Amino acid sequence: MKPTIKALGLCIAVVAGLSVSIPSFAATTLRIGTVLAPDDPMGQGLDKFKAEVEAATKGEVKVQIFHNSQLGDTTEMIDQARAGANVGTITDVARLSSFVPSLAIMSAPFLFDTYEQADKFAISKEYLAWGDELKEKSGIVMLASNWYQGARHALTQKPIKVPADLAGVRMRTIGAPIWIETIRAMGAEPTPIAWGEVYSALQLGSIDAAEAQPTAIWGAKLYEVIKHVTETGHIQLVTALVVGAETWDKISAENKKIVRDLAVENGRFASNLTISLGDEAMAKVAKSGVMISEVDLAPFKKAVAGVYGLLKLEGEAAIVNKVLGR
Numbered sequence: 200m201k202p203t204i205k206a207l208g209l210c211i212a213v214v215a216g217l218s219v220s221i222p223s224f225a226a227t228t229l230r231i232g233t234v235l236a237p238d239d240p241m242g243q244g245l246d247k248f249k250a251e252v253e254a255a256t257k258g259e260v261k262v263q264i265f266h267n268s269q270l271g272d273t274t275e276m277i278d279q280a281r282a283g284a285n286v287g288t289i290t291d292v293a294r295l296s297s298f299v300p301s302l303a304i305m306s307a308p309f310l311f312d313t314y315e316q317a318d319k320f321a322i323s324k325e326y327l328a329w330g331d332e333l334k335e336k337s338g339i340v341m342l343a344s345n346w347y348q349g350a351r352h353a354l355t356q357k358p359i360k361v362p363a364d365l366a367g368v369r370m371r372t373i374g375a376p377i378w379i380e381t382i383r384a385m386g387a388e389p390t391p392i393a394w395g396e397v398y399s400a401l402q403l404g405s406i407d408a409a410e411a412q413p414t415a416i417w418g419a420k421l422y423e424v425i426k427h428v429t430e431t432g433h434i435q436l437v438t439a440l441v442v443g444a445e446t447w448d449k450i451s452a453e454n455k456k457i458v459r460d461l462a463v464e465n466g467r468f469a470s471n472l473t474i475s476l477g478d479e480a481m482a483k484v485a486k487s488g489v490m491i492s493e494v495d496l497a498p499f500k501k502a503v504a505g506v507y508g509l510l511k512l513e514g515e516a517a518i519v520n521k522v523l524g525r
Contacts, residue, residue, distance in 0.1 A: 241346060351431070352431055422484045
């Protein structure tokens with residue numbers, strides 16, 4: 200009996216040792232918020248991402264989606280994630296440039312001509328290295344940076360033809376240096392406020408203008424409180440799906456790969472939806488009575504050219520051009 204008992208004890212000791220040395224990953228839930236509506240392409244992409252992640256990980260990773268600023272404005276959600284809360288969001292990458300300045304290049308004016316160019320750069324080793332740096336410096340993990348929301352246009356109460364027409368115009372923009380300096384260089388007075396406040400601010404006249412992509416103009420009903428949309432396309436809004444590192448690190452390596460791959464795949468789904476619905480959204484905006492105008496972009500491109508030097512992004516611009524082979 201004694202040898203048997205000793206053998207049994209040895210087995211228990213080995214198993215106990217293994218249980219200490221091998222990490223255990225319980226089911227994890229990712230809570231992801233967005234300021235956009237459920238029917239926005241980003242909202243639809245997130246819902247599809249949720250379903251596919253839960254199926255592919257056999258429920259080991261669950262995803263909860265919160266639309267319409269339920270978890271706060273984008274900046275607030277980023278702050279929550281940094282503080283260790285289980286919160287993720289879709290954000291323009293420029294908001295993260297305070298941690299990794301090079302990331303601002305993704306929101307630089309007149310940089311990408313097509314979504315395909317932005318998608319190619321977003322999966323390049325150069326860009327992904329900045330993403331790795333982001334986790335180390337901010338506690339935020341970038342899952343994918345190819346969620347395209349469309350070209351940003353100027354929304355005003357008066358017609359705009361050249362940058363000088365924007366003099367004195369208080370234009371809502373995103374509160375990151377690349378956005379602020381781009382809008383300032385275009386001639387307007389940059390006024391950062393939360394996205395959820397834009398409609399009322401335009402309605403009450405506390406701002407004179409805004410800038411937004413076609414699907415957001417329609418989704419947020421901004422056509423009710425502006426008179427003109429000038430198709431400047433000054434920034435291609437390429438955004439990233441991010442989550443807090445503390446929650447992310449609870450997921451197994453195998454499931455992390457699944458989640459990242461599906462983040463990229465659904466980023467492309469949402470982006471193609473953005474492109475297909477963009478013209479439809481602008482047609483609806485025009486039908487509502489808003490004047491849609493094309494404009495000569497040359498004066499605007501000239502006006503913002505100095506932004507790259509001002510924010511020390513010439514090197515990053517060269518990297519983009521190299522990756523794109525131009």
